[in-house]
Amino acid sequence: MNDRTIQPRNKRRTSALDNITQPSWNRELTLEFRALLPVLTGCVLLHPEQDQQLTDVCSGPPKPKQAGAQLLDDK
Numbered sequence: 524m525n526d527r528t529i530q531p532r533n534k535r536r537t538s539a540l541d542n543i544t545q546p547s548w549n550r551e552l553t554l555e556f557r558a559l560l561p562v563l564t565g566c567v568l569l570h571p572e573q574d575q576q577l578t579d580v581c582s583g584p585p586k587p588k589q590a591g592a593q594l595l596d597d598k
Contacts, residue, residue, distance in 0.1 A: 536542070545552070
């Protein structure tokens with residue numbers, strides 16, 4: 524939280540954006556935060572499914588079955 528205070532201690536300034544700070548928490552920020560929480564919760568809940576999809580995509584296209592294997596599956 525130190526990086527978000529009005530005068531952060533021990534923080535190296537890397538751009539003009541570092542000078543933009545929020546002096547206090549207000550009602551608008553509370554409303555934005557409350558709207559953001561369900562979105563973040565949804566992302567966390569989707570993580571296992573997304574992780575599996577990423578694994579599937581990274582493993583490449585599915586390998587086609589061989590003709591002989593298809594005949595054995597039909598029996």
